[in-house]
Amino acid sequence: MNKRSFIILLVFIGSFIENARAQSSGSMIALKRVVGKGDWTPSLNPTNLYGPESINFDAAKTFKGIPAGLTQTMIKELDFQPPQGMYELYKRLDGKMPPDMLVKELNRQHTDTLSLSSLPIKHTVHILSGITADGRRVLITDANNNLDFSDDKQLTYDTAASGLSVKAAEALVPGQDVDYQFAYNGKVYNRKINLQISPYQTAFRYSNPAEQQHYAVAFVNEYSRGIAKLGGKEYKIVCMAAYHPPFFYDSLNTNIFIRERSDSAAVTSYNLGDTLLVQHNKYIFAAVDPVGRQIVLKHAGKGKSVTGSETGQIAYPISRPAMNGQLFELNTLRGKYVLFDFWGSWCNPCISAIPDLVALDRKYKHILSIVSIAYDEKKNLPVLDKLIKENGMQWIHLFEDNKDKSSSSIVNRFKVAAFPTQILIDPEGKIILRIVGVGKSRLIEDQLETVSKNTHDGR
Numbered sequence: 096m097n098k099r100s101f102i103i104l105l106v107f108i109g110s111f112i113e114n115a116r117a118q119s120s121g122s123m124i125a126l127k128r129v130v131g132k133g134d135w136t137p138s139l140n141p142t143n144l145y146g147p148e149s150i151n152f153d154a155a156k157t158f159k160g161i162p163a164g165l166t167q168t169m170i171k172e173l174d175f176q177p178p179q180g181m182y183e184l185y186k187r188l189d190g191k192m193p194p195d196m197l198v199k200e201l202n203r204q205h206t207d208t209l210s211l212s213s214l215p216i217k218h219t220v221h222i223l224s225g226i227t228a229d230g231r232r233v234l235i236t237d238a239n240n241n242l243d244f245s246d247d248k249q250l251t252y253d254t255a256a257s258g259l260s261v262k263a264a265e266a267l268v269p270g271q272d273v274d275y276q277f278a279y280n281g282k283v284y285n286r287k288i289n290l291q292i293s294p295y296q297t298a299f300r301y302s303n304p305a306e307q308q309h310y311a312v313a314f315v316n317e318y319s320r321g322i323a324k325l326g327g328k329e330y331k332i333v334c335m336a337a338y339h340p341p342f343f344y345d346s347l348n349t350n351i352f353i354r355e356r357s358d359s360a361a362v363t364s365y366n367l368g369d370t371l372l373v374q375h376n377k378y379i380f381a382a383v384d385p386v387g388r389q390i391v392l393k394h395a396g397k398g399k400s401v402t403g404s405e406t407g408q409i410a411y412p413i414s415r416p417a418m419n420g421q422l423f424e425l426n427t428l429r430g431k432y433v434l435f436d437f438w439g440s441w442c443n444p445c446i447s448a449i450p451d452l453v454a455l456d457r458k459y460k461h462i463l464s465i466v467s468i469a470y471d472e473k474k475n476l477p478v479l480d481k482l483i484k485e486n487g488m489q490w491i492h493l494f495e496d497n498k499d500k501s502s503s504s505i506v507n508r509f510k511v512a513a514f515p516t517q518i519l520i521d522p523e524g525k526i527i528l529r530i531v532g533v534g535k536s537r538l539i540e541d542q543l544e545t546v547s548k549n550t551h552d553g554r
Contacts, residue, residue, distance in 0.1 A: 122323070122391065122392045122393075122394075123389050123390075123391055124321045124322070124323045124332060124389060124390050124391070124392060125321055125388070125389050126319035126320060126321040126332070126334060126384070126387055126388055126389055126390060127319065127320055127321065128317060128318075128319055128387065128388075129317060129318055129319070129320050130270060130272075130289045130316060130317045131270070131289075131316060131317070132265075132316070133318055133320070133333060135333070135352065135354075135362050136318050136333055136335060136352070137335075137350075137352075138262060138265070139314060139315050139335070141264075141293070141312035141313065141314055142173065142312060142313045142314075142340060143312055144171040144172065144173050144222055144292070144311045144312060144313060145171060145172055145174075146169050146170070146171050146172075146303075146305070146306050146309065147169070147170065148303070148306070149172050149174070150180075150181075150184065151172070151174050151177065151180030151181065151183070151184055151219070152172050153183075153187070155187075156221075156242060157242065158170060158221065158223075158237075158242050158243070158244065159242065159243040159244070159245065160243045160244035160245025160246070160247075161223060161225075161244055162225070162233070162235075162244070162249065164227065164228065165225035165226060165227060165233060166225075166226050166227070166228055167225060167226045167305075167308070167309075168223060168224065168225040168226075169223075169224050169225075169305065169306075169309040170221050170222070170223055170224070171221070171222045171223075171224055171309060171311055172219050172220075172221055172222075173219065173220050173221075173222065173290075173313050173340070174218065174219050174340060175218050175219065175220070175275050175277055175340050175341055175342060175343075176211075176218040176277045176278065176340060176341045177204065177340060178200070178201055178204045178206045178211060179211050179212060179216065179218045179277070179278055180218060180219065181197060181200050181201065182197065182201070182208060182211050182212075183215050185197045203498055205347070209281060210278065210279065210280050210281060211278045211281075212278040212281075212283050216276040216277070216278060216283055217240045217274070217275055217276045218275060218276055218277055218278075219275070220236065220237060220238075220240060220273050220275055220290075221236075221237045221242070222234060222235070222236050222237070222292055222311060223235040223236075223237070223244050224294075224309040224311055226308070227251070231251050231252065231253060232251065232252040232253075232294045233249060233250070233251050233252075234249075234250050234252065234292050234294060234311060235247050235248070235249050235250070236248070236271055236273060236290070236292050238271050238272060238273045238274065239274055240273070240274045240275060248271065250268075250269070250292075252267075252294050252295070259295045263295075264293045264295035264314075265291055265293070265314055265316075267293075267295060268291040268292065268293040268295070268314070269291065270289045270290065270291050270316035270317075271289065271290060271291075271292070272287050272288070272289050273287070273288055273289070273290050274286075274287055275288065277341055277343050277385075279343060279345065279385045284343065284385055284386055286343065286386050288315065288317065288342055289315070289316040289317040290313050290314065290315060290316060291313065291314040291316045292311055292312075292313055293311065293312055293313075293314065294310060294311050315335070315336060315342055318333050318334065318335045319333070319334040319335070319344075319387035319388070320332065320333050320334075321334075321389075321390065322356065323353075323392060325371075325373045325376070325378065325392075326373045326374040326376060328355055328356075328373075329355070329356040329357075330353050330354065330355055330356060330373075331353065331354060331355075331356045332351065332352070332353050332390065333351070333352040333353070333362075334349055334350070334351050334352075334383060334387055334390060335349075335350045335352075336348050336349065336350075336387070337349070337350060343385045343386060343387075344383045344384065344385055344386070344387045345367075345383070345385065346366075346367045346368065347507075349366065349367050349383050350364060350365075350366070351364070351365040351366065351367070351369075351380055351390070352364055352365070353365065353371065363405055364405070364510060365380055365403075366380070366507070366508075366510070367380050367381070367382070367383060368380065368381075369401075369403055369404075370395060370401040370402060370403065371392070371401070372398070372399075372400070372401045375397050375398060375399055376394065376396075376397055377394070377395040377396055377397065377398055377401060378392045378393065378394055378395065379392070379393045379395045380392060381393040400525070403526075404508060404509040404510050404518075404526070405510075405526065405529075406526050406527060406528065406529055407525065407526065407527075408525065408526055409523075409524045409525055409526075410425065410433075410509075410518070410520045410524055410525070410526050411425075411508050411509070412424075412425055412426050413425040413493075413505060413508075414426075415493065415505075417491055417492060417493055418469075418476075418479075418480075418492040418493065418494050419492070423466070423491055423493060425466075425520075425524075426524070428464050429522060429523070429524055430522050431462055431463060431464050431522055432459075432462055432463045432464070432519060432520065432521060432522060432542075432543060432546075433463075433464050433465075433466060433519070433520040434452075434455070434463060434464070434465045434466065434517060434518070434519050434520075434539065435466050435468060435509070435516075435517065435518040435519075435520070436448075436452060436465060436466070436467040436468065436515060436517050437467075437468050437470060437506065437509075437511045437514055437515060437516040437517070437518075438467060438468070438469060438470070438514060438515050439469055439470050439471040439475075439497070439514060440469070440471055440475045440478040440479050440482060441471065441475070442514045442515065444514070444515060444532065444533045445514050445515040445533075446482065447533055448515050448533040448534075448536075449482075449486045449488065450486075451533075451534075451536040452465060452467075452488070452536075453486065453487055453488065454536070455536060455539060455540070455543075456488075456489065456490055458540075459540075459543050462543060462546055463543060464490065464491065465490040465491065466490065466491045466492075466493065467483075467488065467490065467491070467492050467493070468493045468494075468495055468505050468506070469492065469493070469494050469495065470495050470497050470506050470511070470514065471494065471495075471496075471497055472496070472497060472498075473496060476494065479492075479494070493505070513531050513532075515531075515532070515533065516529070516530065516531050517529075517530040517535075517539070518530075519539055519542060527542060528542060
């Protein structure tokens, strides 16, 4: 072997080892924080701000810099990490809160004290709400978290503009960088997040008139963006913290959107743990930095299909007890169409859609299995049972506690954000249709009619 051939061989071996190492350990994609709304980032839901009646509000805090000339004032609180607030409240009460109450609350939010900070941290931000003599609203966010409003920006709003849509409210409110801390896996992180604090959007209602007068919500006004090089192409990745606190990135709160950099088609949404298919190569969204500085894509071999919740993907293999106590396993329904129906006793549109489901069940029972997933409170189980019996919903029924925010939740797994949502799965297990809202059963029938006709003709 001559010298040149030997060098080429070394380069090839080095490249092979580097690729193998990257595929086994994962590729780290750098992400950059971007303030504002992106071209294809979804609008986030507002987060309510609470007054001094909030359970985590620390009455021992003293605030400075409250402007003179306001006829009424109230300090509201945005808690970025409610479990940390509950843990700190437990410690402040020094034995007056039963330990099982703390454990119950932390379990409800799928966390434990080992992942939190044993010392108080700045996990809240405070917003001063006031009314001027001429009836205008004043909002001051303690952006640097020093309990002093004199060094923060004062924003004045015309209260006559209340009741705006989310999009219109966001357009009228400037973003502000806010400093706070959060605890994650026992470590405390400092973070700066851009928020829009708005008095306009009125999705929530209070029984307390004073709270209602000082109504305010917060919108997250940023996202993280990066470029991934996969299969010789560049893909634009956007990561966003979920629609509610905590606003840091973890397996429960990270929404990932990706598309080819040169493509203008609709983006696809992913969660951590989901698989991306690129030219028959599978890449798992394996991990993300808590403050959104990088995301890890891990190569997971080759294949022609991936498991997920989007149209064209193989549906996640759900397995859990049904409401009648029998084990339900989605894979046992292979060979038939399956319709997931996400509903709840609290959802009037869901209830109005029941007759359409009953009609589908009667007409296509020979090729279709309906599986209703009730996303509800446990106390409403008798109501659900009554609705099922009175409406003749003679199919499979699952129940999911709407307090379940874990990644194993069916609602979270299938990215259900509105009710009713219906997902149609073909006999091979592939998702072929997603529907949100009522009055759209014709779309399901269009998928089933040809198959049903061929089945009857074959007989």
